[in-house]
Amino acid sequence: MTEHVSALDLFTIGIGPSSSHTVGPMRAAAQFNDELRAKGITSDSIRVTLYGSLGATGIGHGTKNAILAGLQGQQPETCDPEYVRSLTENPNVEFVFEPRTRLPKHSNGMKFEAGGFDKTYYSVGGGFVETDEPKPAVKQDLPYPYQTADELLEICERENLTIAQVGMANERAQRPDRDVDAELRRIWQAMKSCIEAGLQTEGVLPGFLKVDRRAAGIHRQLETREGDQSMESLQAYAIAVNEENAAGNRVVTAPTNGAAGIIPAVAYYALKHRNISDETLAIEYLITAATIGGLYKRNASISGAEAGCQGEVGSACSMAAGALAQILGGTPRQVENAAEIAMEHNLGLTCDPVGGFVQLPCIERNAIAAGTAVAAVRLALNGTGVHKISLDTVIETMRQTGADMSTKYKETSMGGLAVNVVEC
Numbered sequence: 470m471t472e473h474v475s476a477l478d479l480f481t482i483g484i485g486p487s488s489s490h491t492v493g494p495m496r497a498a499a500q501f502n503d504e505l506r507a508k509g510i511t512s513d514s515i516r517v518t519l520y521g522s523l524g525a526t527g528i529g530h531g532t533k534n535a536i537l538a539g540l541q542g543q544q545p546e547t548c549d550p551e552y553v554r555s556l557t558e559n560p561n562v563e564f565v566f567e568p569r570t571r572l573p574k575h576s577n578g579m580k581f582e583a584g585g586f587d588k589t590y591y592s593v594g595g596g597f598v599e600t601d602e603p604k605p606a607v608k609q610d611l612p613y614p615y616q617t618a619d620e621l622l623e624i625c626e627r628e629n630l631t632i633a634q635v636g637m638a639n640e641r642a643q644r645p646d647r648d649v650d651a652e653l654r655r656i657w658q659a660m661k662s663c664i665e666a667g668l669q670t671e672g673v674l675p676g677f678l679k680v681d682r683r684a685a686g687i688h689r690q691l692e693t694r695e696g697d698q699s700m701e702s703l704q705a706y707a708i709a710v711n712e713e714n715a716a717g718n719r720v721v722t723a724p725t726n727g728a729a730g731i732i733p734a735v736a737y738y739a740l741k742h743r744n745i746s747d748e749t750l751a752i753e754y755l756i757t758a759a760t761i762g763g764l765y766k767r768n769a770s771i772s773g774a775e776a777g778c779q780g781e782v783g784s785a786c787s788m789a790a791g792a793l794a795q796i797l798g799g800t801p802r803q804v805e806n807a808a809e810i811a812m813e814h815n816l817g818l819t820c821d822p823v824g825g826f827v828q829l830p831c832i833e834r835n836a837i838a839a840g841t842a843v844a845a846v847r848l849a850l851n852g853t854g855v856h857k858i859s860l861d862t863v864i865e866t867m868r869q870t871g872a873d874m875s876t877k878y879k880e881t882s883m884g885g886l887a888v889n890v891v892e893c
């Protein structure tokens with residue numbers, strides 16, 4: 470059965486700095502809190518064991534604060550980021566870090582124990598949480614079911630629909646009880662607010678790396694320059710989001726927090742420099758990005774702990790490229806081509822955040838990937854859509870490369886830049 474990955478699950482409003490290490494753990498802790506209450510268990514102490522990648526980089530990614538907030542019943546969508554940041558310790562909650570133990574199901578495992586009851590959760594990327602229990606089979610009556618990009622293209626050609634139209638028809642069929650358009654507008658508004666906040670805020674990011682915020686300064690400089698500054702502005706937009714994310718502020722998973730700058734930056738570039746309307750960006754752009762993101766989530770991974778940074782930044786770059794090609798009038802085959810080009814040149818990208826913070830190389834990496842997405846669209850729109858390497862092939866290649874990649878390069882900060890940059 471084809472599993473539909475909803476745009477409203479891929480793009481969720483939460484807090485930084487990490488969807489897998491902050492948003493997912495907060496949701497898991499809130500779920501555990503609900504389970505304790507449902508079972509009538511009261512306990513003075515809770516023990517939380519963080520395994521694998523969560524154990525390795527949980528501190529720098531704000532996992533402890535997120536779990537402490539979740540255990541109070543807070544949710545990423547509604548919590549106050551400043552309050553979450555203030556939660557550093559709770560004498561009743563004991564944290565155990567097991568970075569070298571990878572649970573069989575996923576490298577982002579966490580076990581909660583209280584009052585003789587325990588439960589293990591997995592933060593599988595993008596803020597999604599799973600347990601050891603099989604996922605309940607949800608009957609999805611989709612008007613256009615497909616598993617692969619090739620099948621999606623066949624539907625577009627058979628029905629004479631765009632990729633956005635197919636994605637929206639499936640989305641509306643799956644969520645008849647929700648006003649999908651209104652929620653997408655709300656998500657786009659949150660993305661814009663995040664960029665605009667980042668473009669206004671100066672200072673130093675949290676953590677011992679003492680990384681300076683740059684987006685506001687770059688943006689100010691660009692406003693004084695003559696000529697086309699659209700590419701430089703695009704970079705500033707992406708940096709703005711990722712600085713907000715690194716600061717633990719309000720941000721939209723797109724499809725993760727570490728890669729949250731690319732899709733909003735490319736959209737804001739289209740708004741400010743290509744005369745694309747807010748409505749087109751909220752609906753057509755976001756639904757196309759989500760339709761492509763669903764292919765990655767279903768057939769490979771969007772988790773840095775599972776696939777390295779190609780799964781996060783690579784997927785986001787591909788989603789943004791496909792979505793921009795769509796709103797600039799690309800055919801379904803050109804949209805697929807743009808998405809394919811964007812991922813092809815992110816294959817093999819490792820995850821090695823310095824000090825375990827989602828800052829170096831993550832912030833700049835989003836700026837570069839936003840540029841790659843726009844470059845991929847230019848190439849694709851100058852072609853006919855006919856090309857040798859399909860999107861399905863790069864998605865499968867990304868999956869295989871992620872599976873072969875050493876654990877050192879999968880959100881553990883045990884290799885690459887994370888061990889070669891001298892901390893000062």
Ligand code: SF4
Nearest residue numbers: 727773778781820831
């Ligand atoms: S290097 Fe990439 S995957 Fe790793 S934390 Fe940074 S953005 Fe996420």
